[in-house]
Amino acid sequence: METDSDSGGSHISATPPRCQNPPSPPPPQTNTLSSSNSKVRVNPSHLSETKKPTKSKPSQPAPPTPPPPPSDSTPLPTLPFQIRRSFSQNPSISAFNSLETLPAGFCSRLASFTKIQKPSLRFENDQSLPTPSNPQGINGIKSDAFAKKKKQINLVSVDVPLPPAKLRKCNGEGNFVRLNLNNNKRKFANKGKRNKSFRGKLSYRRSKKKLNKNETESKGAEDEYGLIIENLEQNQKNRRAAGELELVEDAVRAVKDEASNENLGRLLRLVYGYDSFRDGQLEAIKMVLDKKSTMLVLPTGAGKSLCYQIPAMILPGLTLVVCPLVALMIDQLRHLPPVIHGGFLSSSQRPEEVAETIRLIQVGAIKVLFVSPERFLNADFLSIFTATSFISLVVVDEAHCVSECKSESINRSHNFRPSYMRLRASLLRARLNVECILAMTATATTTTLRDVMSALEIPLSNLIQKAQLRDNLQLSVSLSDLLMLMKSSPFTEVQSIIIYCKFQFETDLISRYLCDNSISVKSYHSGIPAKDRSRIQELFCSNKIRVVVATVAFGMGLDKRDVGAVIHYSLPESLEEYVQVMLTLLTCLELGEIQYLQLLPELNVTCTLNFHKTTPTLLADKDKMVATILKKSETKQGQYVFDIPTVANSIGATTIDVSNQLLNLKMRGEITYELKDPAYCYTIVEVPSDFCALSAHLTKWLSEVENCKVRKLDRMFHAAVFAVDVCEKMHGCNGSLHTPCLQKNTLDYFRGDDNCDVPNKIGQSRGRYVQINFQVVMEAAKAELLNFAGKDVL
């Protein structure tokens, strides 16, 4: 799931239209994904296959319960991904079980609004401070930052210098190692700059022939003079750059000798141009340099990145940053100061790019590497790191996702990633020999923090937590129609507005509705092609689009300082994330006390293949996999369409082996192919001894998760309803503006223990979820679980 999608948004999109009482826009259209081939595939008949050794001692599961009667609920929407069992020995996957549905019809007409009063917390927004256009700033503060940023050169690694060509600034695009796989200069930001003068000479020599002698001499002299000046300037620049590099190297050495405030402050000024550290930064950096695992909670935009960037310059090994979204990784790479070389690994990269990145890691040319949590599923990834290319620090960004306690992370659907839940200190230590972990988040409840810290083995004393709420937000709740709202103050006055919706179809509906009513907007979600998405983001950032209606896919890594208002069209959280249940269950089966299965990296399982050089039959004679492909394929218009796990199982290989062999054939020019249909594959590690007991155990766990979700939803609803119905507007609340009361509510929530005592009163009077029969939900889950676990085996 290494995606910059809605991170669940795609899952979200698979849920049915839910509004019983649709808001202002026209009613939702048919869900286009509902007929996709997203089934959970298992083959219970193979449950007795060779298994891997048990990870831990089986614990006694809960007492057996009889299998539940089949639910009478309607079918669940199909998932946009498959869950597939991968067999290393046995052929064929056959059984297809569909999921049961949840009751639909969860809808909120309530819109909650967040208006940003000031542009942002970020210092550079402050007009008194320097900006690129005003390097002195209003108060004449020296613009070291911008001056330095312009001049900075790349320090690849203090210990491992790279050739000079790599020590160049990346034209404001941050500082990541650019991969020149095809030796294609056009790809690089600095392309040709070095050769400019050389090209100048060539063109001069060619044109010289056309000039008369005198002209030639004088023109030639001018050109030669110009070239000398250019060379001198270049030399000066190089010398300046080398001088700066030396200064940074000196500062790094000084911090290595003594991580004093003074030495760290000097490094901060040299690399970033900032005069002082912000609240929490110095403390965090020192902890990390002391190899103490640390939990850092700072509000959005407070400068968390710097807390791993500075240690990355000091520590001898690599800094591995775990990021939830590819877009976020790229954004963080762009914002690395030029002296820190970074890279990322993602499934969106070409194999050659991945290989080159790995090579650079191994020669120490990358100091900060961004990866998704799913990478840790990949044995090849884990094997990159050796005694020479070792990891000094693991940074877990969005660390609240690690929490599994009452499934906080599941509740925050856009961040929910089962793979995050596998990030345990034990795994990081055992597999990667990691000494120090820095977990970072902007918001987490006390319970979540405790849970994350326990998973990552961070002592409670190593928590650095500063104010969680930004004080420059105005919060309001309104029941007005969206259109009325958009056409009234303050929304008419603000430049840029984001309207967040829960579902992809909602963003499309609402944007159409607003467009029909003369408000120019664009919708944004992960179903829109990546190229169009970046175009929309660009247009929004350059103020060419005023309003974007988006799912959570929009916003992560968006660096726009003047977003004037954010409208949450739907109440945050809902039960629809129930479609994630199966993946949650698989994770639970992998990470529980007994490891029943092992999840493999997400894979596109349907392959459409063309043969080019050798005929299919001839190639099949030489290659067992090709022979199997021919047997297992359907042919459509001369193309061979087959299922990768089926082929893998037939030849007793893993899906990864098959993918690699395909790639190999492609590199040899034998084939080309396309992959589609994402699926989660797994191998069985341990066959449960008592399926009923396991089912009951999982059901109980899921029930707790869902109870918790409902309580959180109630809490959210309560806060909004309180503002609208109960708030007496005593402490500065006014009209629909409820900043004081909403802030108080939110802070109480984060300080509390996940608030399991959410008042029921409001839920009874106004809650729209109370009519949902959770027994039905539970029955559906149970039935599905039995199907999944293999009722045939019982």
Ligand SMILES: Nc1ncnc2c1ncn2[C@@H]1O[C@H](COP(=O)(O)OP(=O)(O)OP(=O)(O)O)[C@@H](O)[C@H]1O
């Ligand atoms: N000590 C400092 N002085 C001035 N500006 C700083 C300082 N530290 C960081 N900044 C700036 O603050 C901005 C926000 O920093 P950063 O992106 O690291 O925040 P963050 O906490 O990671 O935010 P998010 O939660 O959105 O990821 C950046 O432009 C960064 O350069």
